[in-house]
Amino acid sequence: MSILTGQETVALSPAARPGRVSLWRRIINHRTDYLYVLPALLVMVIVIAYPIYYTIELSFFKTPANLQMRDKIFVGLDNYGTILSSASFREVTINTLIWTFFSTLFAFLLGSAAALALHREFMGRGVMRAVLLIPYVVSAVAASYVWKWLYHSDFGVIGALAVQLGITDQPINFLDNTTSVLPSLIVVNVWKEFSFAMVMLMAGLQTVPEQLLRAAQVDGASPRQRFWHVTFPHLRGVSMVTVLLLMVANFNSFIIPWIMTGGGPAGASDIWITQIYNIAFGRQRYGVASAYAVILFIVMMVLGYFYVRALTRGDDARAE
Amino acid sequence: MKPPKPRPTETVELNNDGAKAALQASVDMYVRDKSVPVSALTNTQNENQNPFIAGQLAMMIAHPAEYAKMVDLAGKATGADKAVADAVVENMRYGLIPEGPARRAVVFGGSNIHIIKDEYVDGGLDEQAAKALICFWTSPEWSTKLARTGSNPGNLRGFKTEWMKERLDSIKFLDVTTSMLPSGIPFPVIPEATEIMNIIVPDMLQNALTEKMTVEEAADDAAAKVEELLGGL
Numbered sequence: 386m387s388i389l390t391g392q393e394t395v396a397l398s399p400a401a402r403p404g405r406v407s408l409w410r411r412i413i414n415h416r417t418d419y420l421y422v423l424p425a426l427l428v429m430v431i432v433i434a435y436p437i438y439y440t441i442e443l444s445f446f447k448t449p450a451n452l453q454m455r456d457k458i459f460v461g462l463d464n465y466g467t468i469l470s471s472a473s474f475r476e477v478t479i480n481t482l483i484w485t486f487f488s489t490l491f492a493f494l495l496g497s498a499a500a501l502a503l504h505r506e507f508m509g510r511g512v513m514r515a516v517l518l519i520p521y522v523v524s525a526v527a528a529s530y531v532w533k534w535l536y537h538s539d540f541g542v543i544g545a546l547a548v549q550l551g552i553t554d555q556p557i558n559f560l561d562n563t564t565s566v567l568p569s570l571i572v573v574n575v576w577k578e579f580s581f582a583m584v585m586l587m588a589g590l591q592t593v594p595e596q597l598l599r600a601a602q603v604d605g606a607s608p609r610q611r612f613w614h615v616t617f618p619h620l621r622g623v624s625m626v627t628v629l630l631l632m633v634a635n636f637n638s639f640i641i642p643w644i645m646t647g648g649g650p651a652g653a654s655d656i657w658i659t660q661i662y663n664i665a666f667g668r669q670r671y672g673v674a675s676a677y678a679v680i681l682f683i684v685m686m687v688l689g690y691f692y693v694r695a696l697t698r699g700d701d702a703r704a705e
Numbered sequence: 706m707k708p709p710k711p712r713p714t715e716t717v718e719l720n721n722d723g724a725k726a727a728l729q730a731s732v733d734m735y736v737r738d739k740s741v742p743v744s745a746l747t748n749t750q751n752e753n754q755n756p757f758i759a760g761q762l763a764m765m766i767a768h769p770a771e772y773a774k775m776v777d778l779a780g781k782a783t784g785a786d787k788a789v790a791d792a793v794v795e796n797m798r799y800g801l802i803p804e805g806p807a808r809r810a811v812v813f814g815g816s817n818i819h820i821i822k823d824e825y826v827d828g829g830l831d832e833q834a835a836k837a838l839i840c841f842w843t844s845p846e847w848s849t850k851l852a853r854t855g856s857n858p859g860n861l862r863g864f865k866t867e868w869m870k871e872r873l874d875s876i877k878f879l880d881v882t883t884s885m886l887p888s889g890i891p892f893p894v895i896p897e898a899t900e901i902m903n904i905i906v907p908d909m910l911q912n913a914l915t916e917k918m919t920v921e922e923a924a925d926d927a928a929a930k931v932e933e934l935l936g937g938l
Contacts, residue, residue, distance in 0.1 A: 539743055539761070540744075540761055556743075558743050649907075649911055650747055650911045650914075650915050651917045652908070653917075
């Protein structure tokens, strides 16, 4: 590459290109800065990088229950083949997709509705906001046990109310039925998560310029038009981030399905994360569980990529 | 060289006629007769305790220590619940597990003691001390005393000790539960036992009781999983 400066031609080496300084050179130039973050980096290497490395390594081994971990057997990609060809993988993957899609969709829609409702001034708005935040701050473990008893197939409050109100003859079988168990868990998950979407979108609504809304109103735009043409475009970024965070949380959601059903009955509510736990700590097959975790990790990385893109969208334009 | 001694689990019997008949009996109770609560499919032993003391469950399979637990729960009950709980304790009785299609049987639980290899123990291993501890622990006297209010002694000679007599005199209904002992089936002590007991067998039951599989399919599926497991993964 060369730069023409009048009569002279000055050749620049790749390392000397502005904005393309090598990583090593940058570290040397900013060594003091890097020293400041070194302790944090070391902690991250220990608690994040090493477990990831060990999980990937373990995914290439078989770990029979009758062998010590140090005697594990190298099997290459066999564990991945075992997972992808297993009869349960398809069922568990479908459950995971249903769980993630519907949990994310309904948590987002409910959160959006709550955020829009709370954006208006009305008496008791603060109290209502606090009440709607309760699911988010309640411990997931405690909430799971409470919902488990609410849903109980024989003695649950919901079932008893349904009978007393004449809606059904018998208590509703929420959790001991292969058809209704997953939707029932999704309801609990949505109840737990919608507050998060609500908070995110409430913050997003604060960024909508008041002048634009007033101008649209002066121009005769109806409330619906103001929402779709002014408010909604401003919420697009925060909505994208919220949906991605919800998806990541739902793919990784363990507490609610594990405590309420343990993946049952008959695997009807088994999702990837409960399956991984069961394979690792129930069946002691750490190699297969690690391979499963690596697959989940790849999915998470793809979602993470889009999350970062959504977060940094416009940064390049601003930098220019 | 002598061939290796076959392991006791080399023949998987989980799908033999008796096992299938037992599974069918469970399906008949749960699916056909509906004589078992719906929640029995997933309820754990602890989750049965509250409905039982509240008078909502007529019968459950329980440990000898369950009576003491019920007395304890009744002691903590208040208001209208207290009267119900006291009545439950007053009327509580134990019976033998009914005879199944093949025979009367109960699977023994149990506990294991492991000595960790010295290379995994900080400060080394005193093997003699470890063996002495096991001898103490499993002796007729202490296996009975250590299980005073809980399970039965692991050492059969413990049943003939004076401490067992003391237990029988002071723990209500213990005589009924110990009378199941001749019908007991010990679970094979193999590393794979946990997976078989906690995952494969419950899965088999849930597959059959939810009608996801027929009794035949569920039993064969479970047997195949055990075969695969014992085949060394």
